[in-house]
Amino acid sequence: MSLLKEELLDLVQKYNVPGPRYTSYPTAVQFSEAFEIAELEENFCRRKESENPLSLYIHIPFCFSLCWYCGCTKIITRDQNRGDVYLDYLEKEMALVSKTTHPLSTLKQIHFGGGTPTFLDPKQIRRLGKLIKRYFTLHKSAEFSVEIDPRRCSEEHIIALKQIGCNRASLGVQDTNEEVQKAIHRIQPFGETQKVTEQLRTHGINNINFDLIYGLPKQTPSSFEKTISDVVSLLPDRFAVYSYAHIPSIMPAQKLLNEADFPSTEEKLGMLVYAIETLPGFGYNYIGMDHFAKKTDELSTALTKGTLQRNFQGYSTHSELEMIALGMSSISQGPSLYCQNEKDLNQYYAKLDEGKLPVKKILRLTDEDIIRKTVIMHIMCRGEIIYNKLSEELGITFTEHFSGEIENLKQLEADGLLLLTPNGFKITSTGRLFLRNIAMIFDEYLTQSRHKTAYSKTV
Numbered sequence: 001m002s003l004l005k006e007e008l009l010d011l012v013q014k015y016n017v018p019g020p021r022y023t024s025y026p027t028a029v030q031f032s033e034a035f036e037i038a039e040l041e042e043n044f045c046r047r048k049e050s051e052n053p054l055s056l057y058i059h060i061p062f063c064f065s066l067c068w069y070c071g072c073t074k075i076i077t078r079d080q081n082r083g084d085v086y087l088d089y090l091e092k093e094m095a096l097v098s099k100t101t102h103p104l105s106t107l108k109q110i111h112f113g114g115g116t117p118t119f120l121d122p123k124q125i126r127r128l129g130k131l132i133k134r135y136f137t138l139h140k141s142a143e144f145s146v147e148i149d150p151r152r153c154s155e156e157h158i159i160a161l162k163q164i165g166c167n168r169a170s171l172g173v174q175d176t177n178e179e180v181q182k183a184i185h186r187i188q189p190f191g192e193t194q195k196v197t198e199q200l201r202t203h204g205i206n207n208i209n210f211d212l213i214y215g216l217p218k219q220t221p222s223s224f225e226k227t228i229s230d231v232v233s234l235l236p237d238r239f240a241v242y243s244y245a246h247i248p249s250i251m252p253a254q255k256l257l258n259e260a261d262f263p264s265t266e267e268k269l270g271m272l273v274y275a276i277e278t279l280p281g282f283g284y285n286y287i288g289m290d291h292f293a294k295k296t297d298e299l300s301t302a303l304t305k306g307t308l309q310r311n312f313q314g315y316s317t318h319s320e321l322e323m324i325a326l327g328m329s330s331i332s333q334g335p336s337l338y339c340q341n342e343k344d345l346n347q348y349y350a351k352l353d354e355g356k357l358p359v360k361k362i363l364r365l366t367d368e369d370i371i372r373k374t375v376i377m378h379i380m381c382r383g384e385i386i387y388n389k390l391s392e393e394l395g396i397t398f399t400e401h402f403s404g405e406i407e408n409l410k411q412l413e414a415d416g417l418l419l420l421t422p423n424g425f426k427i428t429s430t431g432r433l434f435l436r437n438i439a440m441i442f443d444e445y446l447t448q449s450r451h452k453t454a455y456s457k458t459v
Helices: 006-015 037-048 081-098 122-135 155-163 178-184 190-202 221-232 252-256 265-282 298-305 345-353 367-382 387-394 403-414 431-440
Strands: 054-060 107-114 138-148 168-174 207-214 238-243 284-286 291-294 309-311 314-316 322-326 331-333 337-341 359-364 384-386 418-421 424-427
Touching: 006 265, 006 431, 037 337, 037 359, 054 081, 081 122, 081 322, 081 345, 107 122, 122 155, 155 190, 168 178, 168 190, 190 207, 207 221, 207 265, 221 265, 238 265, 265 284, 265 431, 284 298, 291 298, 309 367, 322 337, 367 384, 367 387, 367 431, 384 387, 403 418, 403 431, 424 431
Parallel strands: 054 107, 054 322, 107 138, 138 168, 168 207, 207 238
Antiparallel strands: 238 291, 284 291, 309 314, 322 331, 331 337, 337 359, 384 424, 418 424
């Protein structure tokens, strides 16, 4: 891989600042523990009156071992009996939540995240599938996805997942280089990834995503090129190529990584540029900040139709769906209210033992939040803003409402990140590397003195 152009490096130095990933707006740092139960009940009443289909996320927090780079909410244990206890409490939560949905609502999307969902053994997976069907109704064409750790996934796991309706799998790969794997405490021979991929297809789970991370210790441009070559050979439908977020003050396990082993900023950005330049040659569209998908994949279709969205799992389809989230630390996203469950497992259990939903924090969106959320999601998911269309959709005069922000965009235009027109702006190919920075222009919370800045760098 050739070195990045000097101009691009200058942009990196200028724009590589802490900033949100915009998996939501407002972001999770704005959630508050100070709320009244009436705020939740009002939201539940609204949801119960609607027959609209829903999205369901279930967080399985357990992992057998600690990956040192990981920023997820997880519990390290080898005691699989804890999975049975956790399912007992998920059933309690499902029973409560199901009372807040319309009887005719269906689940159009289901996603198991973690942690490691395949920490559950096949019997536990089948039990979880039965619980979902007991308390909810699945849409006939539901997308049902699960995150898989190939090191902890037997063929029996795959059979159980297929039996409960799973039709998409997301495999954590991160990097195929052994030295990188040692540095991050996650040894995963490429043969394991290949075997699980083949078994998934054998049992009819044909929609497969791979998760990679760039910016890890011991990674080099040449080793990352080899990782791309390895994973492309397995022909997944999607790639998520995430930027490693080094925030050891929030994720203490990251202190175990040797910072001297990290690639330089130039090398790290070069890895993303390599993916952006290379993957389209293998038939993958560049969807957005960190996702790629085959041209026939639903993400590509959603991008074309304008129904692409970002949520707490990254880029997704079906932007119209309200997401209900179950399990410790999970975050529900409604049209005007976000809710986060207890992040402490004992507290999560205690709330449910009291017959209460385990909600710890909420965020009620203001009218201004909803306006800015729409603008930021257009930036992240469509790559352009058309003033008159958004004016009509949002009931505002865009150029007046955002006059200051439009003025601030002129510097980004001068740096080649976007092109301003009389009726909007379009993000350039260079600007796609800095989507977070462009979105930050419209983030009202970043200008507030009380704002918390617990963010990773944007590049």
